[in-house]
Amino acid sequence: MKPTALTLNAGSSSLKFGLYDIEGEPVERAMGLVERIGGQPRLKVDFGPDEGREARELAAADASDHRSALATVLDLLRARFPDVRATAVGHRVVHGGPRFAEPAVVTPKVLDALRALAPFAPLHQPHNIAGIEAAMEAFPDAVQVACFDTAFHRHQPRVNDEFALPREYYDKGVRRYGFHGLSYEYVSGEIRRFAPLLHEGRVVVAHLGNGASMCGMIGGRSMVSTMGFTALDGLPMGTRTGQIDPGVVFYMVQQEGKTIDEVRDLFYTKSGLLGISDLSNDMRTLEAAGTTEANEAIDYFVFRCRRELGGLAAVLGGLDALVFCGGIGENSRTIRARICENLDWLGIELDRARNEGNERRINSSYSRSxxxxxxTNEEIMIARAARRLSQGPGVAAAAE
Structure with a gap:
């Protein structure tokens, strides 16, 4: 039986999954998504160019929670690949706290540590843990591997890691962690592959999607990022505020009588592009809408990206490359063009034809940067970690 890895990326109301052969470098066999878990769920899966795709509505009971959603996914995969048995299951875990700077084999102690980090990522961590627990029940003999979104940033200089709070809070774990690390690690590896000299320079990667952040790297290592203690900070996102004055929390609690849970829900699920536009969290919808409110949401998103880019370049001491990834970064020609507008002072000059053609290199021949x-491909990073930690003597060491 060939070694096979299942990758799971559990969101608040979604479960993204992949199936990989991991005899050598992971090879994708299937990739899919169950969305709207707990509501009217929908399944989408791609079995590759020769095997076709499937998309259909699910009965509510088929994905009432993450366990039932995983059971539905497994039924589908077993029906399509009856000879496949997962030898490893890789999980995206949003928060690894100060302890986890590398992927880890999930043991009871590791799982307890992940539960203890739930207050650091209250809208993400519980769902990640639920996905791990469900996979442990479904695959009791498989090696479970946790891959952390914060790990890539754990070697940032302390000055980019701390808040101006009493020192005791740093020791308690109240620090800037940064997120989207699996995405940044993949993109950094791709730059090293096709442009090794550029990889050694000063690079800002903009992961722009429903969740959005930016990371400044030197030599492929994270030096500074826009997200902080939680996945709420930095850029505005689909439904999240991004950077906001903490005094707004005091105002809402003291003057409007909101509870902390209500404020948290407002900041995480009702703000960002959705809140400003009063229409949608989807950039494609906003670009097509043309309303004043939609345009204001886009304007704010672009403004914050440009502002953060300038700050990151200052920390890096200049800029050799700006790299776009994520759903918006990879697909919105308009947003890319607007972010790069009038940035000749950073050495950036866009080639509009290349940008419209969605080419890999979209700067002009005169651009210094x-x-x-x-x-990006977060799933392949999870599959690689699952392969590495599930084979050979590294399993025992990683579990310690």
């Missing part, structure tokens, strides 16, 4: 579009 490179501007690239690199599609």
């Amino acid at each position: 490179h501007v690239l579009v690199v599609p």
Whole structure:
């Protein structure tokens, strides 16, 4: 039986999954998504160019929670691949806290540590843990591997890691962690593959999607990022505020009588592009809408991206490349063009034809800084970690 890895990326109301052969470098066999878990769920799965795709509505009971959604996914995969048995299951885990700077084999102690980090990522971590627990029940003999979105940033200089709070809070774990690390690690690896000299330079990667952040790297290592203690900070996102004055929390609690849970729900699920536009969290919808409110949401998103880019370039001491990835970064020609407008002071000059053609390199021949579009692939990073930690003597060491 060939070694096979299942990758799971559990969101608040979704479960993204992949199936990989991991005898060598992981090879994708299937990739899919169950969305709207707990509501009217829908399944989408791609079995590759020769095997076709499937998309259909599910009965509510088929994905009432993450366990039932995983059971539905497994039924589908077993029916399509009856000879496949997962030898490893890789999980995206949003928060690894100060302890986890590398992927880890999930043991009871590791799982307890992940539960203890739930207050650091209250809208993400519980669902990640639920996905792990469900997979442990479904695959009791498989090696479970946790891959952390924060791990890539754990070697940032302390000055980019701390808040101006009493020192005791740093020791308690109240720090800037940064997120989207699996995406940044993949993109960094791709740049090293096709542009090794550029990889050694000063690079800002903009992961722009429903969740959005930016990361400044030197030599492929994270030096500074826009997200902080939680996945709420930095850029505005689909439904999240991004950077906001903490005094707004005091105002809402003291003057409007909101509870902390209500404020948290407002900041995480009702703000960002959705809140400003009063229409949608989807950039495609906003670009097509043309309303004043939609345009204001886009304007704010672009403004914050440009502002953060300038700050990151200052920390890096200049800029050799700006790299776009994520759903918006990879697909919205308009947003890319607007972010790069009048940035000649950073050495950026866009080639409009290349940008419209969605080419990998979209800067002009006169641009001093490179501007690239690199599609990200978090799932392959999870599959690689699952392969590495499930084979050979590394399993025992990783579990300690």
